[in-house]
Amino acid sequence: MNSNLKSSNESALLLGIASGDELSYTKLVEKYWQKVLQHALSFVKSYPVAEELTQDIFIQIWEKRNKLSEVNSFENYLFIVSRNLIISHIRKKLTETDSLKDQKLQELFFKPDEQYEFQELVKILNEGAALLQEPRRSIFLLSRMEGKDTEYISKELGLATRTVRWHLLQALNFLRNHLHNHYIISFITLILLGLFFFT
Structure with a gap:
């Protein structure tokens, strides 16, 4: 060509x-x-x-x-x-x-009086995840909640790796929009919730 x-x-x-x-x-x-x-x-x-x-x-x-x-x-x-x-x-x-040194990320960014707020965000995230259709929901949960990589998810669900990547990209887009519609969220919160691991 x-x-x-x-x-x-x-x-x-x-x-x-x-x-x-x-x-x-x-x-x-x-x-x-x-x-x-x-x-x-x-x-x-x-x-x-x-x-x-x-x-x-x-x-x-x-x-x-x-x-x-x-x-x-x-x-x-x-x-x-x-x-x-x-x-x-x-x-x-x-x-x-x-x-940060030896401090945990959660300890630094979420003080005791902020734990309820964080729990509410997790609840909203779970509600958003429930709106995802399969296999997108399972892919998101395996990747972001269980820390599984693309190869593992591909074998576990019997899907091509490129299909897993596509669904995960779309799930992340949907859930970030879902959270923004309910809450003004900082990048560090998105990192802790698993929607951005590294940005």
Whole structure:
């Protein structure tokens, strides 16, 4: 395939995603998933962390899909999005290492008088999870509540790994919107609730 045809096909794919076409988005995720994962892995040196970062990168691309119609080079755009999220993650972890030391994240950000508030957020999250259709609900619970990786979920549910990733991305999008509709939520709360592990 010559470069002009390849560029034309990708432009059509991006325009489809910009208009909300989920099939086009799935194709894009399948095409670039491994490349982004390996890029993240080269920095964080942990497969589970790299996988979570990769999920967050593609979530951001979907959430900001209206910008894709203006993108001339998707690979450059993807590199910038990936770089920014990876740098943000590394900076955050360095800050935590310096300031948190042996304190638990929950102990620092949720004082005793805030526990009820946190429990209410968990309740809202569970209500949102109950609204998810299968297999999206099971995938979310296995990933975010039980800490299982994509390969484990794929084998457990008998689904292709790309299908698991797609459902998880959509579940995270839905649940973050669900929480925002009920509550003004900080990123640190989203991290603790499992909707953002690294941002």
